[in-house]
Amino acid sequence: xxxxxxxxxxxxKVGFSKRETALLVDTTLDEIAGALVGNETVTISxxxxxxxxxxxxxxxxxxxxxxxxxxxxxxxxxxxxxxxxKELVNESLKTGNP
Numbered sequence: 893x894x895x896x897x898x899x900x901x902x903x904x905k906v907g908f909s910k911r912e913t914a915l916l917v918d919t920t921l922d923e924i925a926g927a928l929v930g931n932e933t934v935t936i937s938x939x940x941x942x943x944x945x946x947x948x949x950x951x952x953x954x955x956x957x958x959x960x961x962x963x964x965x966x967x968x969x970x971x972x973x974x975x976x977x978k979e980l981v982n983e984s985l986k987t988g989n990p
Contacts, residue, residue, distance in 0.1 A: 895921075928969055938976040945970050 895917060903913040924942065927934050934942040949965045973981075 936974075938974055940971055940973040940977055942969060942971050944968070 899910060899914045899917050902908070902917065903910050906913065908916070924934050928942060928944055931944050933944075944967050947966050947968055950963050952961055952963050953959070954961055
């Protein structure tokens with residue numbers, strides 16, 4: 893599923909125009925991204941939690957040349973699914989309903 897699919901599904905369920913629905917989805921994603929850029933944790937009840945994790949600099953090896961390189965420190969986004977989401981996904985596996 894991609895953003896276009898989400899917009900289409902919301903358009904059918906809510907009844908807003910596609911343009912309004914796309915704006916709603918874009919605004920929601922922009923708000924989540926903005927919070928993460930500001931090092932905030934984003935928790936969506938019954939869905940999960942997005943957070944930013946800082947990774948330290950580390951040594952690595954270029955597999956083509958064999959030379960050692962240093963990977964600089966960086967931030968990554970992590971997602972932890974809520975227990976309710978995990979249960980929903982596992983229940984769908986048991987019943988065979990995707």
